[in-house]
Amino acid sequence: ESNLNPNYCFENFMEGESNRLGRSAGMAVANKPGGTSFNPLMIYGGVGLGKTHLAHAIGVQVKDKYPDKTVLYVSTEKFIQQYGDAVLKNNNRNDFLHFYQMIDVLIVDDIQFLSGKTKTQDAFFQIFNELHQNGKQVILTSDKAPVDMQDIEQRLLSRFKWGLSAELQAPDYETRINILKNRLYRDGVEVPEEVIEFIAKHIKTNVRELEGVVTSLIAQSAFNKKEFSLTLAKTIVDKFVKNTKKEVSVDYIQKVVSKYFEIDLATLQSKTRKRHIVQARQLAMYFSKKLTKSSLASIGSQIGKRDHATVLHACKTVDNLTATDKQFKKYVDDISKKLSF
Ligand code: ADP
Ligand code: MG
Structure with a gap:
């Protein structure tokens, strides 16, 4: 009833710099x-980098060491649904809060989904405060760092920053080899070294792949x-690489561009007219048009709530600057490389 997956333990979680x-x-x-x-x-990072695995591993180990402690793993989606069900029935909101406030170690996965859910955020805020005040442990995962989260109340965000935020990054080559070997060992299959090396060399962005x-x-x-x-x-890796290329999202593009220019996501999306930030924003729009199936309107709304005309203008500006400005062309080339993993 802890909802923990025993396979997601520390022994199976390969360590690396990432x-x-x-x-x-x-x-x-x-x-x-x-x-x-x-x-x-707070454990944060991109898809398939081990957030859920690590979150479970903590719970599994607590259960192992302290069998009497109550541990609960819950996805944010389920939490939201439970909250909705609770408020539909009269006065079950309190039962819902009490249930969560009794837990010793609460693990909430993909907390970014609380975005925009103000009522559920309020409930979570109350639960969090009660647990924290009583020395209970809270573990959260998210696809973004707290500073980059959107539509989450400030008072919650500031609490997310109280403890430690640790980023999971894409594993390096060595770690990828270790993950592959551990996985194959557990499945009891033997695969030639050169095949393992080939896979590790070509699949770089995420462990799930x-x-x-x-x-x-x-x-x-x-x-x-x-x-x-x-x-x-080779055939299999080829297929995977092609599939992932199609999956680049506007969100991902914004992250890559922000990181490249060393600005944060909020700044990229802000209304500022500072030249280098405007350029970064326009590049994010340009690559979103080029690499995703999103419409101009949808790209605009995702990149700081702009309209479709702004995105169209950005695409034209980038084309012009690429043709006339060497430094700018280098930006385009560098970012292209980063986006075509
Ligand atoms: P996320 O929640 O970040 O999207 P998951 O935790 O679901 O990612 O991880 C995706 C898959 O990769 C899981 O099967 C997980 O066991 C595996 N995985 C991720 N990181 C590691 C690691 N460091 N060692 C071993 N397996 C890993
Ligand atoms: Mg996950």
Whole structure:
């Protein structure tokens, strides 16, 4: 009833530079829930980088060490739904709050989904305060750092920053090799070293894909009664790389562009007319038009609530500047490279 997945444990969570801070903070929290300054512990990062896994691992370890403590893992979507159900029935809002306020270690996954849900945010605020005041541990995950979260009340955001925010990044080559080997070992399959290296070299952005490739490889070679050949691995990796290219989102483009210019997302989306920020914003619009299927209107609304004419103007400006300004062309080339992983 903790909703924990025992396979998502620390032993199966390979350590690397990309996750060292989050992993060790998670360990510290698991060994002393509520007793460290990492409260809340906020784990954030892109899709498929291990947030859910790490969040479970903390819970699993707490349960192991302190069997009497109540641990609860809940996705934010489920939390929102439960809250909705509770308020529909008379006075069950209090029961809902009490239920959550009894928990020793509360893990809430993908907290960014609270965005715009003011009523549920209020309820979460009350729960959070009660738990925190009583030395209970809160663990949160999010796809963004608290500073970049939108439509979440300031008082909640400031609490998210009370403890420690640890980013999970894309794993480096070594870590990808370790993840692959651990995964294959658990599945009891042997794959030639060169195939493992090939996969690790080409699938760089997220662990879920790395695992997807392994699953396909195992299925395909069993189906064709073939060896785990490099040729087969190449076909599978090719398919994955093509699929991910299609999946670039406006959100992702904005992140890449902000990071490239070393400005934060809020600044990129702000109304400021500072030249370098305007250019960054226009580049985000240009690449969104080029690489996603989103309409001009939708791109505009996602990049700081602009209209479609602004996006169209941005695309033209970028085309012009690329043709006339060498430095600007370099920006376009650099960002293109970063977006075509
Ligand atoms: P997120 O919640 O960030 O989208 P998940 O936690 O669902 O990502 O991770 C996606 C998959 O990758 C899961 O199957 C998880 O076990 C695996 N994974 C992620 N990071 C690691 C790691 N460091 N070691 C081993 N497996 C990992
Ligand atoms: Mg997740």
